[in-house]
Amino acid sequence: MSDNIRESxxxxxxxxxxxxxxxxxxxxxxILMLTVVFTGLHWAMMPPSxxxxxxxxxLETNSEFSESNLGSAASKDGSVIVRVLAQQYSFxxxxxxxxxxxxxxxxxxxxxxxHGMLVTGTNINSMIxxxxxxxxxxxxxxxxxxxxxxHEYCGTGHQAMWARxxxxxxxxxxxxxxxxxxxxxxNCVN
Amino acid sequence: MLIxxxxxxxxxxxxxxxFAVALALGAWQMYVRSPLHPWxxxxxxxxxxxxxxxxTMAYVFPTLVAMALGYAVIELSLKRAIVGVKLAWVGxxxxxxGFMLAVIAIGRGTASVLYTFYPPMIGSSIYYIGVVLIxxxxxxxxxLMGVNLAIWKRDNPGVxxxxxxxxxxxxxxxxxxxxxxxxxxxxxxxxxxxxxxxxNIDAGLARVFYSWTLHAIVYFWLMPAYIAYYTIVPRAIxxxxxxxxxxxxxFVMFLVVSMPIxxxxxxxxxxxxxxxxxxxxxxxxxxxxxxxxxxxxICASVEIAGRLRGGKGxxxxxxxxxxGNPMMLAITFSFVMLGFGGAGGxxxxxxxxxxxxxxxxxxxxxxxxxxAGAVVIMYFVIAYDLWPQITGRAIADMRLIRVQLWLWFxxxxxxxxxxxxxxxxxxxxxxxxxxxxxGEISSQAxxxxxxxxxxxxxxxxxxxxxxxxVRAHRSTVDLVEDYTFSLPIHRTESVPSALxxxxxxxxxMIGLTLFNYGYPIASLxxxxxxxxxxxxxxxxx
Numbered sequence: 001m002s003d004n005i006r007e008s009x010x011x012x013x014x015x016x017x018x019x020x021x022x023x024x025x026x027x028x029x030x031i032l033m034l035t036v037v038f039t040g041l042h043w044a045m046m047p048p049s050x051x052x053x054x055x056x057x058x059l060e061t062n063s064e065f066s067e068s069n070l071g072s073a074a075s076k077d078g079s080v081i082v083r084v085l086a087q088q089y090s091f092x093x094x095x096x097x098x099x100x101x102x103x104x105x106x107x108x109x110x111x112x113x114x115h116g117m118l119v120t121g122t123n124i125n126s127m128i129x130x131x132x133x134x135x136x137x138x139x140x141x142x143x144x145x146x147x148x149x150x151h152e153y154c155g156t157g158h159q160a161m162w163a164r165x166x167x168x169x170x171x172x173x174x175x176x177x178x179x180x181x182x183x184x185x186x187n188c189v190n
Numbered sequence: 191m192l193i194x195x196x197x198x199x200x201x202x203x204x205x206x207x208x209f210a211v212a213l214a215l216g217a218w219q220m221y222v223r224s225p226l227h228p229w230x231x232x233x234x235x236x237x238x239x240x241x242x243x244x245x246t247m248a249y250v251f252p253t254l255v256a257m258a259l260g261y262a263v264i265e266l267s268l269k270r271a272i273v274g275v276k277l278a279w280v281g282x283x284x285x286x287x288g289f290m291l292a293v294i295a296i297g298r299g300t301a302s303v304l305y306t307f308y309p310p311m312i313g314s315s316i317y318y319i320g321v322v323l324i325x326x327x328x329x330x331x332x333x334l335m336g337v338n339l340a341i342w343k344r345d346n347p348g349v350x351x352x353x354x355x356x357x358x359x360x361x362x363x364x365x366x367x368x369x370x371x372x373x374x375x376x377x378x379x380x381x382x383x384x385x386x387x388x389x390n391i392d393a394g395l396a397r398v399f400y401s402w403t404l405h406a407i408v409y410f411w412l413m414p415a416y417i418a419y420y421t422i423v424p425r426a427i428x429x430x431x432x433x434x435x436x437x438x439x440x441f442v443m444f445l446v447v448s449m450p451i452x453x454x455x456x457x458x459x460x461x462x463x464x465x466x467x468x469x470x471x472x473x474x475x476x477x478x479x480x481x482x483x484x485x486x487x488i489c490a491s492v493e494i495a496g497r498l499r500g501g502k503g504x505x506x507x508x509x510x511x512x513x514g515n516p517m518m519l520a521i522t523f524s525f526v527m528l529g530f531g532g533a534g535g536x537x538x539x540x541x542x543x544x545x546x547x548x549x550x551x552x553x554x555x556x557x558x559x560x561x562a563g564a565v566v567i568m569y570f571v572i573a574y575d576l577w578p579q580i581t582g583r584a585i586a587d588m589r590l591i592r593v594q595l596w597l598w599f600x601x602x603x604x605x606x607x608x609x610x611x612x613x614x615x616x617x618x619x620x621x622x623x624x625x626x627x628x629g630e631i632s633s634q635a636x637x638x639x640x641x642x643x644x645x646x647x648x649x650x651x652x653x654x655x656x657x658x659x660v661r662a663h664r665s666t667v668d669l670v671e672d673y674t675f676s677l678p679i680h681r682t683e684s685v686p687s688a689l690x691x692x693x694x695x696x697x698x699m700i701g702l703t704l705f706n707y708g709y710p711i712a713s714l715x716x717x718x719x720x721x722x723x724x725x726x727x728x729x730x731x
Contacts, residue, residue, distance in 0.1 A: 011680050014432065014433060014679065014680065018432070018433055018436055018486070021483070021486045022436075022479075025479060025483065025486075026479060028482075029475045029478055029482075030475075036471055036472065036475075036540050036541075036542070037472065039542055050463060050464070051461055051462070052460070053717055053719055053720050055719045112310070112722075112725055113308075113310055113311055114308050114310070114311075114393055114397070116548075116618075118550065118616060118618065120615075120616035125458055125548045126458045127549075128460075129394050129397070129459065129460055129461060130393055131392065131393060131720040131721065131722050132394050132459075132460040132461045132720065134459075134460040146630075147616070147630050147631075149618040149621075151548075151618035151620075152620070153304050153308065153620040155725070155727060156233055156234040156727070156728070157233070158233075158621060158622070159233055159621040159622040162625075
């Protein structure tokens with residue numbers, strides 16, 4: 001029996017079929033790669049970000065992430081910038097208030113361990129690491145409420161670290177912000 | 191013939207014993223965080239369990255299986271005794287001691303940092319020293335695999351290295367270099383803080399080092415399964431290996447491309463720029479190629495078995511396959527799970543899609559499907575296949591083995607499919623409990639409960655596996671045939687010298703890793719002010 005096998009399908013046929021498969025598979029992977037490259041460059045669907053660092057020692061007293069500066073603020077170009085500080089085991093603000101149909105820029109960092117955040121029902125998903133600032137942009141299409149859990153193990157209280165994102169009508173949001181004055185910051189509470 | 195039976199046996203037994211305990215912890219974790227159990231009073235216990243489960247399943251169990259298989263393959267494929275048996279025992283001792291230290295530290299609640307470490311959380315130094323010892327012990331095995339290959343090649347100039355040996359050495363070198371990333375992180379970043387010599391640590395840099403290990407370690411877990419696909423399955427089901435050369439190409443491809451892609455674990459991280467994330471995403475696509483080559487070669491080899499058994503026509507050979515043979519069942523289950531898991535993996539590797547599932551339960555579902563499913567089921571049949579060689583007794587009861595494999599397959603599918611689902615629904619991973627009464631979470635309760643059922647089935651199947659092995663030691667059937675590996679359809683007369691050794695591939699492996707990691711690491715080291723104080727975990731307990 002074994003002699004039969006050795007002679008019948010000749011070596012060249014075996015190699016030919018195998019080579020065809022290898023070429024086909026490489027072509028499929030190449031197409032997948034080109035899709036990633038195309039969507040990355042053409043639709044600017046690039047991962048975050050440029051690397052930005054922040055000194056953890058001066059974080060809460062004298063920085064972009066000092067307490068009075070956290071929450072949602074208006075940018076000059078009409079977009080909204082929201083600054084979030086993560087620490088064991090809560091986010092500040094604990095409930096983020098944002099307008100619908102408005103370009104939003106998240107800026108987040110950590111005061112202690114590595115944290116992460118995702119906003120349920122959206123593609124917002126980022127690590128938050130001490131010493132570094134995570135920046136990412138999004139738009140919420142309509143008013144809604146979302147959960148925002150920490151998604152990286154940050155210590156034994158990790159399971160309790162949930163925040164909320166409340167998206168409201170654009171006009172209402174900017175009206176509320178106007179009442180807060182020039183350097184106003186918004187969250188759900190005020 | 192196996193000469194150093196005790197060496198191989200003890201590696202396997204420590205592997206499987208640790209697996210059984212960690213499996214029970216895993217099933218308990220599934221239950222305790224489900225709606226079936228009230229919120230755990232002390233969540234620290236949950237994270238202690240996750241740390242023990244992960245450290246065992248990631249560092250101890252697969253490493254010992256790879257070591258056992260490597261030592262067995264030296265003797266069975268080169269047909270000579272291992273050179274350096276004493277050192278092999280030293281390596282085993284180091285792994286066992288390291289495991290003990292790590293378990294003690296975790297058990298006392300001083301190292302609930304999960305197996306991924308993630309400083310600035312800092313556990314007891316005993317834990318990290320334990321992990322280092324495990325790695326050092328396995329590095330002794332890496333060196334012994336290389337030395338045994340070199341000695342054999344010197345004695346057999348120009349003769350092709352037997353495929354099983356070639357593949358095992360590839361697996362050893364893969365691990366040797368993979369472990370370097372985490373080793374640097376532990377030795378130079380974490381341990382100095384854990385011992386109190388240093389106060390601060392760069393958490394972002396640590397994650398970059400760990401990502402170097404984190405992806406390729408998965409391929410190290412995979413290697414014994416692939417070695418079984420190529421060198422055991424075709425023989426066990428009465429077929430022939432379709433192509434010896436393509437097997438070698440696949441193994442060297444894993445060696446070269448599984449390392450320089452680890453930054454795809456950091457797509458959502460702020461400390462790596464988009465350029466290198468982009469590059470690693472593109473490189474990750476390459477690693478699918480050796481798997482796709484393997485799928486072809488193994489399916490073709492199985493078809494040969496079907497046709498040799500009289501199967502005719504386009505599909506007829508499928509019916510003629512030996513479906514009662516445990517190896518046939520295992521390879522089928524393994525490929526089904528690899529298919530689902532691989533499709534999920536394509537989603538993870540593309541950073542546009544990754545953002546929908548990063549750090550959700552999808553990811554845990556994914557690697558349990560691939561590792562606990564496609565890979566561990568092959569560990570089972572490797573043990574079943576080698577056990578008679580080790581014990582000198584044949585396993586009599588094939589029916590129980592079939593039941594065990596079926597149960598494991600069903601268990602893993604029931605466990606992981608709902609697990610993926612809740613991930614897409616946005617359920618974050620690594621949490622001790624969830625508030626299922628919350629309107630946004632309540633729809634996840636049912637799939638989580640189904641997952642728990644899968645976990646319980648897996649636990650049962652795992653214990654059955656242990657039972658079968660224990661019983662096989664007392665089997666009364668003495669007859670044991672000589673062990674053989676698969677034969678290719680065309681005898682391997684010669685292979686290109688590049689595919690008979692590793693010089694070129696090791697150079698490419700190291701070169702590509704340095705190229706893809708050099709800049710991100712160097713630029714982070716050069717940045718000032720990124721270090722943060724270490725945060726002690728569980729030291730007060």
